[in-house]
Amino acid sequence: MIDWIRTGTATAELARDPQRALAVTAEEVAASPPLRNRHFALSPSALFLRRSPAQAHAARAEAYVALLDKMLTLYRSDPEVRAFFGLSAAAERLIRAGDESLDRVTVARIDGYLDLATGRLRVLENNADAPAGAVFTPRINTAVAAVHRRLGLDGGTDDAYPFRDDRGFAELLLDQARRHGTPAAAPRIAVLQPREAAGVESTELVAQLRALGATAFLADPRDLEVTGPHVCFAGRPADLCWNKVNTVLWQRLVESSPALVDGWCRALASGRFLHLNSMGSRYVAENKLALALVQDPRFADRFDAAEHALVAGLLPWSRSLRIGAGAGAGAGLPDEAEILARAPEFVLKEPYDIRGDGVLVGRSTRGDVWAEAVARGGREGFLLQEYVPPAGCPVLCEDGTTVPMAVSLDSFVWAGRFTGFGSKASTADRVNVFQGGRKVSVRVSGDLR
Incomplete structure (x- = not known):
């Protein structure tokens, strides 16, 4: 472009x-x-x-x-x-x-x-x-x-x-x-x-x-x-x-x-x-969870083929971390150990933020800070998103x-x-x-x- x-x-x-x-x-x-x-x-x-x-x-x-x-x-x-x-x-x-x-x-x-x-x-x-x-x-x-x-x-x-x-x-x-x-x-x-x-x-x-x-x-x-x-x-x-x-x-x-x-x-x-x-x-x-809803396999039947194609072309992989609502195999979410091990591949986002304060980029976040945020995200419903190199x-x-x-x-x-x-x-x-x-x-x- x-x-x-x-x-x-x-x-x-x-x-x-x-x-x-x-x-x-x-x-x-x-x-x-x-x-x-x-x-x-x-x-x-x-x-x-x-x-x-x-x-x-x-x-x-x-x-x-x-x-x-x-x-x-x-x-x-x-x-x-x-x-x-x-x-x-x-x-x-x-x-x-x-x-x-x-x-x-x-x-x-x-x-x-x-x-x-x-x-x-x-x-x-x-x-x-x-x-x-x-x-x-x-x-x-x-x-x-x-x-x-x-x-x-x-x-x-x-x-x-x-x-x-x-x-x-x-x-x-x-x-x-x-x-x-x-x-x-x-x-x-x-x-x-x-x-x-x-x-x-x-x-x-x-x-x-x-x-x-x-x-x-x-x-x-x-x-x-x-x-x-x-x-x-x-x-x-x-x-x-x-x-x-x-x-x-x-x-x-x-x-x-x-x-x-x-x-x-x-x-x-x-x-x-x-x-x-x-x-x-x-x-x-x-x-931020809106980007996960349209990709979550459990909600696939809410959207038609054209909408799925649009999402596949525009959005990076995104999932909710909320325990009981976005977690588990049904949503296609990696387990916590994998999220921690693959931190450089992910970005973690609070549902709402201002000025980028609620965004953590795994590749530039200290390991203990990332682990704490992942645990909190499971409780509070953060977005786990694929890192896109700009x-x-x-x-x-x-x-x-x-x-x-x-x-x-x-x-x-x-x-x-x-x-x-x-x-x-x-x-x-x-x-x-x-x-x-x-x-x-x-x-x-x-x-x-």
Whole structure:
């Protein structure tokens, strides 16, 4: 999928005069609106993709999100699926409080690696609760494209999935509000963030929504008030909320309070208030075990041949470690001794995590730490996943050197339609901005003939 000719050519041109490339990049960043929550040095490097494979992947990504939607339906109707996830009573109530027809993954960022050995894009996790990058990724792409224009780099026709309109996500939220029956004149939209930790991207989104005519504001989920059919936050009514509180923090802030769970159940059941993404997306599709459910032999009859083929092509081998729900020969899970002995072949993931803190890579984890995590994962239901060696890309760094880095390739799918690509790069095993990584631009170029 990587266009190595254009990626290599661009890298060579940037490396020819790195100080000029970095200076032009700094000028574009200074002229741009904010484009990151956590500081990292934006590189003028870009990962170029070939158009035809990118288009083929876009169709697979849309089909995969449709499969996640099906999983939400199964969760409501199938007690064995519910037992597999083993969610809390509060999570169960919140999922069931909303209308089943709204239980879909409206906003998704599907994160993956291009397998170093095969070049295939492998999906590693689903970001289906509050995926970041909806505003900042287009801004990064815009800034880097401007740098390339100024430096005279040839990026090809660049007409497929440019993903440079930073207002696209705000427009999506407005469209969702109107589809739900919100008055078109000035929909009232709350962007949920803890009051003590509002992110820059959320603040920027509120400003965009206001510029587009919405009554938008930041709100803390603990300030929820429900009076009859009206849903408010600290006295401010809302027709729709974009819940930017990740599931780990949501569990701490909301699930820990029975009164808040009651209030949120009333809000979700009111019929006049739309919560994006749905609670099913947040608790089921976001859950790392979702990647195991669709591969577990015990659930094979829930999916058709096309869905099995999609899973086989996209997902690395993944299983639940939960004792009594995901363990044993029936699920195709190795025993504990084998998992310990083959640690370099696996990655261990908590069901929900933030910033990569809940991910352990066996090849870089001390043996006693790995053993303790495997034992805990059996009790609490962690995901055991095949380690996928990521492809790398040369990245021009702020000191003027070009460094080979592992890269992710992330797919944004909004309202069922593929929107564009994002990427992160790092020299560490966990390719995450909060683990020392950075974001890089992705450009889809016309295929060379």
